[in-house]
Amino acid sequence: MFAETVKNLEVEQGTAALIWLGQAGFMIKTAGGKIVAIDPYLTDYVYEAFKDEEGLGYKRVTAPLFEPGEIDIDILLCSHEHGDHLDIYAMPELLGNPGMACYTNAQSIAELEKNSIDTSRVTAIAIGDSVDMGEFTLRVVDCDHGSSTPGAMGFILDFGFRKIYYSGDTSLNLQRLEEAVAQQPDVGLLPINGAFGNLDSVEAAKLAKELKLKVCVPHHFWTFPRHFGDPMKAIETFPKYAPDCELAMMTPGTIYVVK
Numbered sequence: 001m002f003a004e005t006v007k008n009l010e011v012e013q014g015t016a017a018l019i020w021l022g023q024a025g026f027m028i029k030t031a032g033g034k035i036v037a038i039d040p041y042l043t044d045y046v047y048e049a050f051k052d053e054e055g056l057g058y059k060r061v062t063a064p065l066f067e068p069g070e071i072d073i074d075i076l077l078c079s080h081e082h083g084d085h086l087d088i089y090a091m092p093e094l095l096g097n098p099g100m101a102c103y104t105n106a107q108s109i110a111e112l113e114k115n116s117i118d119t120s121r122v123t124a125i126a127i128g129d130s131v132d133m134g135e136f137t138l139r140v141v142d143c144d145h146g147s148s149t150p151g152a153m154g155f156i157l158d159f160g161f162r163k164i165y166y167s168g169d170t171s172l173n174l175q176r177l178e179e180a181v182a183q184q185p186d187v188g189l190l191p192i193n194g195a196f197g198n199l200d201s202v203e204a205a206k207l208a209k210e211l212k213l214k215v216c217v218p219h220h221f222w223t224f225p226r227h228f229g230d231p232m233k234a235i236e237t238f239p240k241y242a243p244d245c246e247l248a249m250m251t252p253g254t255i256y257v258v259k
Helices: 001-008 046-057 089-096 105-115 177-184 201-211 231-241
Strands: 016-022 027-031 037-040 075-077 101-103 122-124 128-134 137-142 153-158 163-166 189-190 217-218 255-258
Touching: 001 037, 001 217, 016 217, 037 137, 105 122, 105 189, 153 177, 163 177, 201 255, 217 231, 217 255
Parallel strands: 037 075, 075 101, 101 122, 163 189, 189 217
Antiparallel strands: 016 027, 016 255, 027 037, 128 137, 137 153, 153 163
């Protein structure tokens, strides 16, 4: 059902269709029909990897919208090597698509290779890189997800008519987020779970103000019991800390037209 919706979706020139996939995953369909996926989490990999230590803490409690390989993704972006961003169970199927280009950091490539996953279709990118993707320019920006993930990245997708900012997992470290702020993106995709090195709702609102966002889509909540995140707090805090930013509370699978 969802796969058919994406396949049949027609996107007007000067717009982009943004879809929240749940957790920290997003999909963007361009006017030219290209499908971009950012950090899709499509399996129960994190639970399987940590169930001996965490029990049900990382059991997936919301269903994925599609199966790996069900949608022909053209461009796959993975921000860092944590399992809810680099889905080790999904990656073999995703990378089996000969028409897909995948971009991620060196640490994620090492994680794929450690799991005996072919990385021949994966291109390494790093903070400061700029890649021409045809309909948009990908700018790789810094974030602060803690000392254990020094290569974690944020992404700015510059379509010319609008800039979409995917912060990646990050805390509110404005020194590290300086380039993202300088880019003055229009739409921001920000985590709000307030744990494991991520923004909480107040910090997300404060960052939205620094970025001068027109629209913010909160994410990184309601996938795992242990990951926390309360969207009601975002609803309460954004008018106070970022009154000029529209808070777009999305349902996974719905479409927000960026224009």
